[in-house]
Amino acid sequence: MNASARALARGVWGSRSGRLGAVLSGLVVVAAVVSLVWTPYDPTRVDPAASWAPVGTAHWFGTDRLGRDLFSQVLVGARTTLLVAVAATAIAAVVGVGLALLATLPPRLVSEGVAHLVDVLLAFPVLLLAMVLAAVYGGSRWTAIVAIGVGAGIGLGRVTRGEVRRVLGADYVLAARAAGAGTGRIVRRHVLANITPTVSVQLSLILGLSVLTEAALSYLGFGTAAPTPSWGRMLAELQPYLTLRPLTLLWPGLAVVLTVLGFNLLGDGLREAGDPRLLERPAEGAGGAPRTAPAAEAPAIASASRARLPWARGAGRT
Amino acid sequence: MTAVGDRPGGGTSGGDTPGGDTPGAEPLFEATGLGRSYRLPRTSPFGPPGVRHAVRDVTLRLADGAALGIVGESGSGKSTLVRLLLGLDRPDAGTVRYRGRPVVPGRPRALRWFRREVQVVFQDPAGSLDPRMTVGAAIAEPLACLGVPGDHGERVDEVLRAVDLDPAVRGRYPHEFSGGQRQRIAIARALAPRPRVLVGDEPVSALDVSVRAQILDLLGQLAERHRLGLVLVSHDLGVVARLCDQIAVMRDGTLVEQGATDAVLSRPAHPYTQALLAAVPRLPPPHEVR
């Protein structure tokens, strides 16, 4: 882990929302990892004798109608959720930023075509896309991932397009061009760095959105297929018993809500910590002596130059 | 390692240094019949599209080591002219030549020879420095882009000292500096590849009065020391008069008057120049000489 990544992590941990987001997101990751090596019960094991077992030491979250352990299902479900969320968000990032760049950079024929295509595709709902994909390829996690990723990516592309345009119009891009930088370098060094705040907020929202969409798709039967546990399918299966066993619905519902909240808060924290202009604030709270130093030095530099030193110094060197 | 003041021989910069290195003998940098117009959105669906001539038939010459000021108010086309001179925009008419070679916008690599010798400082130092790039990275950018040989880190330190900043600031971000310091950083960036000509696009108009004076002094000293040619674009006649021996007055895309600074300021020929001079607010003369 390099220094800037460590600074970023410190920054996230320094803000309250960032810390809460990191803890909640961390819980999901821990649940997913733990479920790989240990669950109290096989989450798919049917046990008619334990049907609707109450919350207790035997079954921490109780069981469903078939006697399957809900805690085990939530743990394993975290795996599905995490996979779908991360993979779909990664696809969205690539699709979104890619489309935004294509829609702004020359040649104009391409950029205008892409821009119009994005506007048209925006009218196409994600759920519909998933249903079409599921109808053609069968419902699975991967159809959900692709549908969410592409759908969200198009939306991201639309939002990012304006942002890319703003950066391309900035004086520092003109300055970079005057310094001899080509399009590739401008995109890598200037555009990507400066759209990061907007994109990262959008991605954290997409992360949360994909958890919800995956749950919705699974609930509707287009997402995760039958034996694999998923929070959305748990909700779908338990929903008919809402009035009889309301507590059972609480667990997958809570898991979804807390995960979405965690991702969104983490995104906020990352955005704040990643912006050099906002660096001072968390640093002050965390004993930021090195950060406050420049401000104190600044007048000294200015007054030195006011004393007309500038050249005298450099001259001695030649 | 060469110090700030030294320029590598003509060999690295394009190779074809003409013999006329004596200042004023032949133009180092020249624009001939330069024009650039923009299409305006149609006002009616049937009428022809409107055209705005941002720059029209501008001819300028800069001798080696000379200082040329271009004065104009907003909308006079001076910013477009700067872009054309820098090869950042393609003229509709006319040519820009540097050392006799045409400057044509195109692939960045093709203009390297030009960019190594002609650098620019923009108006708003807050906007012309990438907020997410450290000072050191920003100053090293032209060195990397232009493939300047040598130790870039060392060069960054040199130019920071040249603009009277502590080289230790290289790891900081632009927002940590005052406006004047940021403009020093932008000047350091422009100096980094050892240019022969510095183009300033309103380099001091975003600064406080006292800071403005410091930056003007700095530019003057740098020009003197490195025998830099200056092209200074400003709305402020005083700024231009301070640094430039030649002055060109621009209005509505054309040059209405051009000549030696003293001549133009003391005997303005064009009515617009006269109006411009009359409009400048004046300080009362001091009672006593300190």
Added chain:
Amino acid sequence: MTAGEALLEVTDLRVRLGGVDVVDGVSFALAAGERVGLIGESGSGKSLTALAVLGLLPPGARVTGSVRLHGAELIGGSDRELSRLRGRELAMIFQEPSTALNPLMRVGRQIAEPLRLHRGYSRQAAARAAVELAAAVGLPDPQRLVRSYPHELSGGQRQRVCIAAALACRPALLIADEPTTALDVTVQAEILALLGRLVAEAGTALLFITHDLAVVAAVTRRLAVLRHGRVVETGTTDDVLRAPADPYTRELLAAARLTQWDLPTVDAAAAPSERGPDVPSPASRAASRTGR
């Protein structure tokens, strides 16, 4: 009563923002109809002083001291009381006329807004007044112009609109915060002349805030120089600019004179001998350039 002489009396004004005294004990006074300049660079606290007078400081700012208008204390006054004064007794124009105007409102309505608010003008009366005011500030074709939106006007025209709105109710005091900084030199000259004429006609006092000493010389009689939230020098404009007492004022003036050159038509005889040693004429500077 002494307060009767002064229209505005600011005493020991302090504004604390983010743990720093941005305005640190500023005192000055304005008589009715008087024009005073407040000079300072960025961070001198000049704009915050103006906002404090109007009671428009950003949230989180703490104000102490006294601001009296017609002898009545404004500091600590409720927002309701202050908003009754703003636009009627106190008016302000800003540096950026483009952001000071509502982009979605026709300029005529914005000009007459204070009249409707404070004088209870009917819509028709306000519309008629807007045309008159637009004509008074020299806007071309006022009948048509009042029906346009801010983006259709030039920068100078927008500032004229702001001035018309500010002077609509003939306020006792107009605060102008860098009103010409965003404008071209030729437009600046027109606006300064207009401002001077209108405040004289309306009998309005003018508090002119700027960093530009030459501009303040053209407009005001007296001035106060601000630095780091404190007044370092006060006096008549002529005295301060011709023979500054404070070292900071001297430094500012020296910096300003660097970009002033001599207009032979104005003071050809006097100027060369009076020039400071570090202000070479363009001629001598050019000679030094070519001679090196």
